[in-house]
Amino acid sequence: MLYRAFSQRRIRVSAVGLGTWQFGGEWGQDYRQSEVDAVVDACRETGITVIDTAECYGDGVSERLVGAAVAPDRERWFLATKFGHRYRGLGERDQLWSAEAVKRQLESSLRNLGTDYVDLYQFHSGDDEHFDNDELWEMLAREVERGRIRQIGVSLTSRHAVRDSQAPRAASVGAEGVQVVYNRLDRSAEETVFPFCLRDGLGVLARVPLASGFLSGKYAPGVTFPEGDYRRGLGREKLDALAVESAKIREAEVPPGVPMAAWAVAWCLKNEAVACVIPGARNPDQLRANAAAISLLDSRHPLDLPAE
DSSP, X not given: OOEEEETTTTEEEEXXXXXXXXXXXXXXXXXXXXXXXXXXXXXXXXXXXXXXXOTTXXXXXXXXXXXXXXXXXXXXXXXXXXXXXXXXXTTEEEEOOSHXXXXXXXXXXXXXXXXXXXXXXXXXXXXXXXXXXXXXXHHHHHHHHHTSEEEEEEEOOSOHHHHHHHGGGTGGGTEEEEEEEOBTTBOTHHHHTHHHHHHHTOEEEEEOTTTTTGGGTOOOTTOOOOTTBGGGGGOHHHHHHHHHHHHHHHHHHSOTTSOHHHHHHHHHHTSTTOSEEOOBOSSHHHHHHHHGGGGGOOSOOTTBOOOO
């Protein structure tokens, strides 16, 4: 595994992490603890230390599964979770943004994760009206002083107008990290988010690096997904467009014999702003395939740290 510096504090994180939305049950599969344990064991095996979850991935389900899996060696992990929503069902969320509501969410997340601190606590895809709340950020700053939060982050929404409004202001509310959609099919963060992250020394987590699985090369036009899989909501036209564009990229850019998923993760890691890429993994084999992206990197990155 390769390790990089995260934020101005230069916290050591693995360049490949694990996203855990799937563990909440919205990818068409309900997970048992043993299945999550196996994925987390593969993280240990490959050197991954970053795990990203959220309060609304199955009403705390993902947090609880992750918390139990990392309990034996909590100190080795960089655990990131989020606030602002409450799960009500597949694709449905309540919005909970007041300082008091978020403080209760923090306490719930700490219980779910079985820990007394979160390494990165992230504003979760909220609108500007929620972002522009001094009371919220003041409360979070006090929690940093208490030690229950190590760093504050902003997980930017995929809606570009809101995302682009918040990225330049993330540091001003005390954030030290930013999470954003970034992949070969969506490069817009390069112009509207990353320049501010570099300016302000923010650690960047790149999410959806496989473009919802399409940059794995597995899906052709006409693909269907099972009930309960969030991708069904993208619509036929969008799904087919993703499949067509991914096939073009595979033909033109992916070297022969190189797995497309590993190539797509490595592609993200080459950007100078990106500290860690957080693809999801349904099982240990997918996790190992994601981690193998490290072998495709052939030049030094500004955030790379020496091997210990």
